[in-house]
Each structure stands twice: as C-alpha cells, then as structure tokens.
Amino acid sequence: MGRRFIRSFGAQAIITAASLLLAAGAAHAQDAALIAKGEYVARAANCVACHSVPDGKAFAGGLKMATPLGNIYTTNITPDPEAGIGGYTLEDFDAAVRLGVAKDGHRLYPAMPYPSYVKMSGEDIKALYEYFMKAVPAAKQANLASEIPSPLNMRWPLAIWNVLFVDMDQYEPKPNQSAEWNRGAYLVQGPGHCGACHTPRGIFWQEKALDEGDSDYISGAMLDHWLAVNLTQDGNSGLGRWSHGDIVRSLKTGQTPFGTAFGTMVDVVNNSTQFLSDADVAAMATYLKSLPGAMEKNATPWAYSSATTDLIRKHDFTAPGAKVFFQQCRACHVDDGKGYGDYLPPLAGNPAALAQDASSLINIVLNGSLRLVVGGTPDGYRMPAFRSLLNDQQVAEVVTFIRNGWGNKAPAVTPAQVAEIRDATDFATDKVVVLKMK
Numbered sequence: 001m002g003r004r005f006i007r008s009f010g011a012q013a014i015i016t017a018a019s020l021l022l023a024a025g026a027a028h029a030q031d032a033a034l035i036a037k038g039e040y041v042a043r044a045a046n047c048v049a050c051h052s053v054p055d056g057k058a059f060a061g062g063l064k065m066a067t068p069l070g071n072i073y074t075t076n077i078t079p080d081p082e083a084g085i086g087g088y089t090l091e092d093f094d095a096a097v098r099l100g101v102a103k104d105g106h107r108l109y110p111a112m113p114y115p116s117y118v119k120m121s122g123e124d125i126k127a128l129y130e131y132f133m134k135a136v137p138a139a140k141q142a143n144l145a146s147e148i149p150s151p152l153n154m155r156w157p158l159a160i161w162n163v164l165f166v167d168m169d170q171y172e173p174k175p176n177q178s179a180e181w182n183r184g185a186y187l188v189q190g191p192g193h194c195g196a197c198h199t200p201r202g203i204f205w206q207e208k209a210l211d212e213g214d215s216d217y218i219s220g221a222m223l224d225h226w227l228a229v230n231l232t233q234d235g236n237s238g239l240g241r242w243s244h245g246d247i248v249r250s251l252k253t254g255q256t257p258f259g260t261a262f263g264t265m266v267d268v269v270n271n272s273t274q275f276l277s278d279a280d281v282a283a284m285a286t287y288l289k290s291l292p293g294a295m296e297k298n299a300t301p302w303a304y305s306s307a308t309t310d311l312i313r314k315h316d317f318t319a320p321g322a323k324v325f326f327q328q329c330r331a332c333h334v335d336d337g338k339g340y341g342d343y344l345p346p347l348a349g350n351p352a353a354l355a356q357d358a359s360s361l362i363n364i365v366l367n368g369s370l371r372l373v374v375g376g377t378p379d380g381y382r383m384p385a386f387r388s389l390l391n392d393q394q395v396a397e398v399v400t401f402i403r404n405g406w407g408n409k410a411p412a413v414t415p416a417q418v419a420e421i422r423d424a425t426d427f428a429t430d431k432v433v434v435l436k437m438k
C-alpha cells in the first residue's frame, strides 16, 4: 500500500513537473511568437528608418527631421530606463505610438506618423511593445533638443491640431470589401504610413486625407525635395499602367519595368516592404489597384513615340538637352528611352518623368540616389550624381528633354528651379545604408 502510494505519488510528481515544464515551454514559445510578430510589425511600420541613424545603435534616435517650424530629432526608443522608453508601460507606449502623447504628457510633433499609426490594432501595438521591451538592446544615448525657436516650440497647440486633423480611430474593416483588400488598406493606411509621404499636406502640415474616401489620398506629394508619386490608378503619373504583379515586385525589390525606386522610397524598400510576407504585399497591391486615379487635367494617356529615338540616332542635337542626353545619359537609359530590363529604368513613360512637378528628376540628376539593397545584395547599377559635372542650365535642359521625349509630355524646367534644389540638397551617399534592428 505504502509502496504503491509512493510509486503513484512519484509518477504524479513526474507528470506534474513535466506538465509544468511543458506549460513553461508553451509560455516561452508564446512569448517568442509575440516578439517575432512585434518585429514584423516594426518592419511594416518602418520604425527603424526614423529612429536610427546609419552607423548608430539600432533605435537610439538622433535622426534630424525637417518640419515647417524647424528641425527636430527622433528620440531613443530602446528599452533603456533613462535614455530610452524602458519606463513606458504598454499604455504609455500605446499613447505615444497611436495618439502622439509621450509618457510625461508632452505632445509629439506629427513628424512621428501617429496620424497613421492610430489605425493600428491593439494586438499589433501589444506585439510591438513586447518586441521593443524584450528584443531591442538598450542604448544609453541622450536625446537631442529640437531646434524649433520659441514660442513656436510650445507643444500644447498640437492637442488642438490633433482634434482638427487626426481621426482618433482604429482601422475599421469595410464589410463590402474582401479580407485581402481590408488587410491591404490596413497596412497602407496604418503601419505602412504610405500617406505620410504620398499624400499632399495642407497649410497646417496636415495630410489632406487619411484614407481613400477623399481623392487627395496618396495622390502624390513633395517631401524633402522628392516627389512621392501618385499611388492611385492615374494612367500617366500614377500606377494605372502597372499590373498587380508590378506593384508587388516594386515593393519587394524596388525594380519594375516602369522604374526603379529612388530618393526616400529606397529607405522604404531597404528597411520595410521587402521583409513583408508575399500575402501582405499582394494585399497592399490589391488595395492600391482599387483606388481610382484622378488623371491630371487635360492629360492625354501616355503612348510611346520613337521620334526622339530617331533624332538621337541621326545625331540631330537641335533640341536643347539632346546633346547632354547623348553624352551623359544614353549609355544607361538607351537612345530609345527604354533602359535595360529591370536594372536601368526607362525614362519613356516613367511616372516620375510625367508628373507635373519635376523636383524628383532634378534631385536625382544632381545627387544620384541611395543604393537599393534587396536580400542583402546591393544593386549593381547606380544613377551617378551630375552635381559637379553639369551646370543649372544643362540640368534644366536635359530634364526638360526627357520630360518631352518618347511621348512624354510634362512642363519645362528652368535653371532657377535647379539652382534652388542644388542649394537645398547634397550628394546621395554611396554607402550601403541598411539600418540594423538589433
């Protein structure tokens, strides 16, 4: 009897210990799964692109951002208790990320894209919090003070700004749309904050629309001297001619037969969209393909014309800019304006070339672009910087030439426009800039 008791007790103990171990293991696995989910959300929201600097510690802040009021610096969001957000509870973190209110109650400038992040789900915020608290290494790096002059640096008016311009609501799925469409809308409007660059801003620097209910939404906008192109189905300067597959490829690799990602879009592909699952990127493309384009007024749909090619092949350089194109650009972009495969983008029919605003073209010709790095491999071909080779007149002429060659039709560019962008910008670095998340 006694022996049996001992034996069964022993067995019981082993079973209990085993189930405790199993439970602990399951909790650990649950924890790990939540952290992995948080890391994925951090990719989708591209927190790293703003909260890190090249060669700096991951998420330690310090990136200078220009706002209409003056420059500000991103903050340390590592879990260091003093320098970072180690003292934030989940509720504090949620208030900062979705509502733009820091733990001490001060309002954040909307350079932090909380007007988009407010749409994120509670589940995604929870996962993000676990990731930041448990998987991001703490860094002791003090925050830098903003350079906004007094009294403009008062933060309380931001509370009013929020009431006027931010929809304080999570994303609500549209019952008449598919689950895939809703997932795409959620990613584009919420974590992806595509509108922070692609939606035009009003006089109070507010995005003019936060979803597809308004035709201004992601219809193209200027930020930091780069024109983030129209992402609606406009046939010329938007994505109307792109297939669903073209958009997927662009977000996964930065390269399509229509153009190569450049300017600030390189940060997005390098640090965010290439890491998203095929299903998520496809959902984003499905959502984007559903947005009707507001074709620019009086614009005729772009159609290829070989007249420019014929002139160049005959060495007829009477058109201003033709000679510069022949000598400096033709080797890569080809005399037919079609580039080579995915690697050297076409200028014929390129959405950036057809947009009314030429700032992006001027900027890339002066300064070149950052390196795309997809799957860890830097791209092979670069757009060179012509800043020291070509003067303002030559840049204006060659940009005007490509905006009106091969069927393209877009307004001419003046040397004064080039001079302005030359003064405000600098060479794009040729370094590989892929930000660390650990």
Ligand code: HEC
Pocket (backbone or CB within 6 Å): 042, 045, 046, 047, 048, 049, 050, 051, 065, 072, 073, 074, 075, 076, 077, 085, 093, 096, 097, 102, 103, 107, 108, 109, 110, 111, 112, 113, 117, 128, 196
């Ligand atoms: C487009 C740039 C940008 C992106 C993307 C961005 N942030 Fe920020 N964030 C900022 C700026 C700028 C500030 C500081 C604003 C200020 O000082 O008013 C900030 C502030 C914060 C703060 C407040 C920190 C403090 O010191 O109190 C938190 C928390 C934060 N961000 C978390 C995140 C997380 C998490 C993500 C990704 C989901 C993210 N941010 C993405 C620009 C960005």
Ligand code: HEC
Pocket (backbone or CB within 6 Å): 258, 259, 260, 261, 262, 324, 325, 328, 329, 330, 331, 332, 333, 343, 344, 345, 346, 347, 350, 352, 361, 364, 365, 368, 369, 370, 372, 379, 381, 382, 383, 384, 386, 398, 399, 402
């Ligand atoms: C050595 C090859 C090379 C030469 C020469 C060159 N480009 Fe480029 N260009 C590129 C590459 C590659 C890109 C794609 C962006 C990147 O990856 O840097 C590009 C991008 C562009 C773009 C943006 C289009 C897009 O979809 O990315 C424009 C506009 C452009 N080049 C104009 C010019 C002009 C004008 C000249 C001559 C003054 C020129 N390029 C000379 C290689 C070249």
Ligand code: HEC
Pocket (backbone or CB within 6 Å): 188, 192, 193, 194, 195, 196, 197, 198, 226, 227, 228, 229, 231, 247, 250, 251, 254, 255, 256, 258, 259, 260, 261, 262, 263, 264, 265, 266, 267, 268, 273, 284, 351, 352, 360
């Ligand atoms: C930091 C600013 C910024 C953000 C955020 C941003 N974009 Fe862009 N995007 C740009 C700029 C600038 C261009 C124009 C240069 C170019 O064509 O690559 C662009 C171009 C594009 C293009 C055309 C690429 C090509 O090869 O011509 C697509 C597609 C695109 N963006 C989709 C998105 C989506 C989807 C999101 C949200 C997940 C997003 N962008 C977020 C700045 C941004």
